Amino acid sequence: MPYLNVAEVETALAVANTQPNNTITQLISLPNQTWEGRGCHALKIANGTGPGRPGIYFIGGVHAREWGSSDILINFVEQLLQAYQANKGITLGSSKFTAAQIQSIVNTKDIYIFPQVNPDGRHYSMTVDPDWRMNRRPAANAHPTCLGVDINRNYDFLWDYPVYFDPNAPIVNSKDPCSPDYTYIGPAVFSEPETRNVVWMMDTFPNIRYFIDIHSYSEDILYCWGDDQNQIVNQSMSFQNSAFNGKRGIANDATYREYIDPTDQAAIVALATQMRDAIKGVRGRSYTVEQSLSLYPTAGTSDDYAFSRHRTDPTKPKIFAYTIEWGSPSNATPFHPRYTEMQRIIREVTAGLLDFCVRAT
Amino acid sequence: MPRYRVTIQGQDYAAMADLVRKHRVDVARHTVQELPTGGYSVQAHLEKDQIGVLEAAGYTISRHENSEKAGKRRQSEIGSGNRYQ
Numbered sequence: 001m002p003y004l005n006v007a008e009v010e011t012a013l014a015v016a017n018t019q020p021n022n023t024i025t026q027l028i029s030l031p032n033q034t035w036e037g038r039g040c041h042a043l044k045i046a047n048g049t050g051p052g053r054p055g056i057y058f059i060g061g062v063h064a065r066e067w068g069s070s071d072i073l074i075n076f077v078e079q080l081l082q083a084y085q086a087n088k089g090i091t092l093g094s095s096k097f098t099a100a101q102i103q104s105i106v107n108t109k110d111i112y113i114f115p116q117v118n119p120d121g122r123h124y125s126m127t128v129d130p131d132w133r134m135n136r137r138p139a140a141n142a143h144p145t146c147l148g149v150d151i152n153r154n155y156d157f158l159w160d161y162p163v164y165f166d167p168n169a170p171i172v173n174s175k176d177p178c179s180p181d182y183t184y185i186g187p188a189v190f191s192e193p194e195t196r197n198v199v200w201m202m203d204t205f206p207n208i209r210y211f212i213d214i215h216s217y218s219e220d221i222l223y224c225w226g227d228d229q230n231q232i233v234n235q236s237m238s239f240q241n242s243a244f245n246g247k248r249g250i251a252n253d254a255t256y257r258e259y260i261d262p263t264d265q266a267a268i269v270a271l272a273t274q275m276r277d278a279i280k281g282v283r284g285r286s287y288t289v290e291q292s293l294s295l296y297p298t299a300g301t302s303d304d305y306a307f308s309r310h311r312t313d314p315t316k317p318k319i320f321a322y323t324i325e326w327g328s329p330s331n332a333t334p335f336h337p338r339y340t341e342m343q344r345i346i347r348e349v350t351a352g353l354l355d356f357c358v359r360a361t
Numbered sequence: 362m363p364r365y366r367v368t369i370q371g372q373d374y375a376a377m378a379d380l381v382r383k384h385r386v387d388v389a390r391h392t393v394q395e396l397p398t399g400g401y402s403v404q405a406h407l408e409k410d411q412i413g414v415l416e417a418a419g420y421t422i423s424r425h426e427n428s429e430k431a432g433k434r435r436q437s438e439i440g441s442g443n444r445y446q
Contacts, residue, residue: 011445130432170378181387218391296390
């Protein structure tokens with residue numbers, strides 16, 4: 001069984017939306033074609049309508065070389081639909097989900113899956129340059145050999161990072177289209193069709209309360225924020241306060257730390273910890289739950305954008321947002337390990353996602 | 362240009378920050394570890410000529426696989442055709 005190619009991911013979604021599933025699924029056409037003219041789709045899984053149903057939104061295939069993220073989400077779709085239709089549970093190692101839990105997920109929650117955000121980049125990585133990370137935005141005249149934007153630096157969260165960060169911050173973002181670390185943020189916030197597609201889902205389905213962006217690698221479950229260390233005391237010390245411009249992004253200093261509501265942080269960490277335990281139950285791999293900031297801060301990422309929306313626009317719902325980094329650094333070619341290993345990773349992350357769907361309310 | 366997955370060791374925070382600030386290294390940022398012997402390590406992907414530059418700057422580099430070659434081999438583990446049709 002090999003990795004799903006780009007066409008197969010799209011076809012898998014279309015097949016998932018056929019009988020008998022199509023009474024509980026909706027194939028969603030995303031509004032923006034990619035730079036190479038590809039159309040993208042997401043799938044909604046829900047039996048029922050009405051207020052009070054929380055939306056849970058998973059995306060994958062953002063970074064081109066992290067091939068298996070799309071496979072994880074297609075497997076998740078197939079497992080969930082098969083179990084629901086058969087009124088059966090799912091067992092993945094010692095992580096078990098009862099038939100009642102599976103029914104409850106589909107009957108009481110809206111699950112949105114967008115498994116292949118960056119098909120152009122993924123296709124290029126799968127057929128030409130396996131280390132390719134970005135999308136395939138054509139090169140500008142000023143830099144004729146430098147293509148692509150890092151989609152996960154193109155969101156509206158401190159996007160214009162030189163304004164907001166300490167000049168000495170080791171931020172993993174770049175304004176240079178030719179940057180050798182492949183983190184070009186793009187010519188404008190939301191400049192990329194792939195980014196706009198991800199955001200369109202949040203705007204179009206305002207019941208989305210939870211968001212997970214699936215990446216590789218390092219076996220981590222990351223929660224907000226990524227720009228600086230969290231603090232729970234000073235609400236005015238936040239990304240919205242221009243008084244702190246030029247001071248963000250230095251780990252372990254007291255000059256700036258990003259505010260997070262302590263109740264939110266506790267709930268976010270609790271969900272992540274339960275997801276970690278479900279992952280571990282499959283074959284014993286212990287993912288680390290930690291804040292997205294490491295030694296290296298970021299700006300313009302999907303998770304920070306998703307979690308910041310309710311702060312920048314109080315009419316928008318609060319979205320608890322995460323990034324999963326699947327796969328061990330011990331694997332050779334860890335962005336795309338041997339498929340035999342990828343199949344084990346698919347099972348463990350699927351367990352984590354199912355557990356998340358059970359517990360997110 | 363050959364490209365390698367590597368582990369980079371630096372002696373302190375400033376050295377690790379410089380990997381990004383100065384050398385624009387493609388780091389796997391959540392693999393960063395503080396070492397019991399002092400200093401830090403992080404995995405990264407480097408082109409061959411970057412390795413020499415970093416070694417000259419005082420970093421210790423351990424090479425893993427040639428990610429370009431190994432990745433090309435891994436492309437043989439991608440589906441051909443369409444298994445869903």
